[in-house]
Amino acid sequence: MSNTGQCPVMHGANTTAEQTPAAWWPKSLNLDILHQHDVKTNPLGVDFSYRHALKSLDVAALKKDLHAFMTDSQDWWPADWGHYGGLMIRMAWHAAGSYRIADGRGGAATGNQRFAPLNSWPDNVNLDKARRLLWPIKKKYGNALSWADLIVLAGTVAYESMGLPAYGFAFGREDIWHPEKDIYWGSETEWLAPSDNDKSRYSGERDLENPLAAVMMGLIYVNPEGVDGQPDPLKTAHDVRVTFARMAMNDEETVALTAGGHTVGKCHGNGDAAKLGAAPEAAELHEQGMGWMNHSSRAIGRDTVSSGLEGAWTTHPTQWDNGYFYLLLTYDWALKKSPAGAWQWEPVDIKEEDKPVDVEDASIRQNPIMTDADMALKMDPEYRKISERFYKDPAYFADVFARAWFKLTHRDLGPKSRYIGPDVPTESLIWQDPIPDGPRNINANAIKADIAKTGLSISELVSTAWDSARTYRDSDKRGGANGARLRLSPQKDWLGNEPERLQKVLSALTPIAAQHGASVADVIVLAGNYGIEQAAHATNVTVQVPFSAGRGDATVEMTDAESFEPLEPVHDGFRNWLKDDFAVSAEELLLDRAQLMGLTAWEMTALVGGMRVLGCNHGGHEAGVFTDRVGILSTDFFVNLTDMAYRWKPTGKNSYDIVSRATGEKRWSATRVDLVFGSNSVLRAYAEVYAQDDNQQKFINDFVAAWTKVMNADRFDLVS
Template structure:
């Protein structure tokens, strides 16, 4: 399914929530910059000098795996294991951590251990996963900082399958924990859990079109409603939701079938009683509950999650092919029944006793298998059915497909393999890892100096050099470590044809770089960044300052066959306030969209400010637009943007939905034009404070240095080799 890039939601868009205090509660329409600082170093107890990669080198991986394997079979009185096996619980915990990923903006996923915090720790779909993390804590306590929660959660889920008999594909360590809720991430505008279609603030519109960038069908779910669309069983309609939501998680049809079936090959569903009798979720629980939620004194209710009750297979603690065999064997006998919790589920009207799983607590009692609407979709949807039939008839194909899909599910937001650590990393390069070959040649300092001169003499303007480097680097997303300048994929499909990259201007620049690359063997990726660096240095020098802009060579050039065109469409720049570009008007304001891109680039509010102000005067606007170019010295890195913005001799007059004139108060003459992105640096009190600083008479050199630092940060955002 191709990416749909209409924007009706972004991480900084939405109403004020109850936990917002201070100015935002009083003025909810004011631009909230908190998302740029949501993981301030002050909240991290490990300190700025902590190096997780170094700690991982001390980890005894085999001892850790053995401890997890022992835990999986060591049933605890305070939370008894289903069928004496915690594998299903651990797999669900890992699935729901990694499954929150969304390909549209790379947010969510398993890379940060954010399931420990609200809202994810209290989502209805994550009910009782707090127990899974408590079961894991003795292991975390033992190994300490040598293993992050993010790694441990996903390893435990992987071990759940390995201990059940699956040959897993591999595992990489390297995920670093966050220490504060990602409360500014946009999970939807609904004001209630599990709000059905048509309710206020719902994420669906038109002909079942899901709001971007969301992937789950309801607030509080990971992907689909197991009872069917809005709780109404209809496998064909559910299949449509599955295809949408799994594609939003970066999965194709085969991966979807493998993950659903494999996810339901071990473990069971829980709905053995009235869910209304279960206590509050962790964030709303009593202080005496010590962070545990969904409390009940009735053991039959203790594990209620989806409300559906029953196991999918005959042996819920064993990796086998029973899911497909039983699904097809009893295809004509499945009927909708109600669970003890009142949920709608599918059960065979009759079953052979040898196919019936034992009761989770009493092995002498036999129960019917239970399927949810998503399971039934695997045989009712024609395309899913073809895949399901193949997996039913070929256990090895199913094993391999699930192992690979599980690895992708749990690793796709880790970025390239250079970020992987540990002895379990598979050798194969996978296309979704966005592989990049090593550079053919890394230039020396003397050669770099010569290359700068050649690039500056090529006929490309300062603005063209800067814009090409920026467009190459701006695709980087710190959410899932995709994109960036390394690989120079800007010269490949689909990026070379994106409107936001100005294809005609881009080809002019690429012609220069490709010719130079052929002559020197230096990668186009390095030359693009070097061209921008040389242009920034010259612009600083022309402003009268001597500030060196560091350049680190060593990038490679990716090949077209190493590039997943469909997947890269999710990185398409449909808005970029740094270059004053929007593909069209969207519901979030341009300044909110600017924050979205700045946060994905890992920028602070100060870095965002200097980059916008600098890129404007360098002439790097999309389409050579004059909006925000508050200077008559284009191509020189001056503070003119800020000086003219805060000059009270000027006034601003709207001329359209997103356009303004800057008018001289005395003469009435229009001096400049602007967009909301430009004006927000004068209207927002925090951003204006920064703008006034850089407008000071003594700020020129500081601005040049701050711009250079922020520029290098963006250019090197994907150079993980520089951060080891």
């Protein structure tokens, strides 16, 4: 056999999608969501601390450089009117605007705009140029400045340079190093698919699928031309209201952000969009990661094509002023098509002096424009009231916008304790989920001794501590045990928290906290730790679960109850509970929850096995409790799951019986979440480790480590 012309390299790096295990076996559980952002992907190494690196950042020099950058136009991508402010604001806005409150995913806190799919979304056309323009600044400040922080700071400084004082700014966003696989952006198979296609994100009377916020695949918010590209400001108003609400913005914040974002800069559609090349992820090698290139015409300056709409919103697009509301409310507007063929609104009989000048030739004036979303602020009755109030009181508008911009760009950074830098506002805002500092000098052993006297069971203690901590989301750093909001509405009434059992436990633990001068939050965690220590001791293993005092107790006044509603658990595989039937499997929901909590696959495995034998199932049901020694931290879940003396019989959509092969007698019951640890090859490998005769101690150690990680996930004060 001839080898002529054959490449000697195995092409594993070029494996096509059709050759992956997921393509061959599509029903196989994909654990990649728990394996992403491995330390191996980070070129800065495991010892690098961005928080430490930030201490060397010269913030004053950085801001001075950014101010100078705004008006230092680079020939390869010239600034409109000689000012990059509009472009930088759009970049920061589109980074932060991908956030949604339902699962806390998206947002600007990871610098994910650099990677697919966001770097190639149709709504992000030419934002790759914005980041390349900033490269000299990133290069200069190096590891002391993340891309994530730089992107948001550039937008904030842009506003400052155009006359809007910033409410504040915080550093602390740490870059990721490869695309995120954990974010569901929609089921559509094509960009900008209309809502009547077969994979629409809408149902009923324009009900948008959770957790999505944008109206189409590839958009940050709404379609600027109107619903499905058909102008109708009142219909668009509905989309705007839903989209911004899913970012935790009220009507006033929505109007302020829309108007403030469109007070400066312009849309670009002065050309043929069909001439644009591929997006960055599909661009040719020689384009060096830049997309949407047009090599057939000039395609820069006044001839740029981005959104397809063409024109500025205001008379002076490089100045912060009240010109947006002046034009919107003073003139009548009519529908027209941009040179690129996009629907836009243009004023009727506008005064020549109210027209903005051309971006390259100040002797030429062009019509301003409005999008369908802008017209919604004029035509929707509630938005109109707010718009008129802002028009009459420019100072109030500026203040509301500055605060809303700060919220937009910091919402996913987490609580105020994670903020770094000289411009962090002193004011605590309710959307930051403020929590007072808790006592640190408490006698943990004395508290545990009193907990032992309550007569509460191990499962009651452990389940309560778990329910308190499991709300934590690493996506936007919300939730967790700190604050003990389990005591408050709405959490105290959540079905997943078993309100009757919860009140029984809180009634016993709250007086103990008061007696010892401790926070209830700390006592709840200590109670769970005590339960685990007792369960481990029953296996003849002595272990002390690590504990760090200092959690505080939030008050009703510190709690935005409405914004906590999306944190309500409707499933919890760790406690073997599903509130309803879901379109995805129970095991996929478990992975989603584990990923949001920041857990690895082996940590998830250890926790599930331990929670089962401790009897922590929701409602005390028996599924998955593969042991006769409930309340003992044994490896029985894994031992009996992997025991070939049994076979597994489906009895329903999410229920199974484990029966003896010899007698056919039912031994245990199970759910999909239980059996996936035996069926999935990776999870079975972990389960077999814990089922080994020599790994009882290892299992307890791993369970305790994973448990402590969950309990401390929101203790940002413990991070150096």
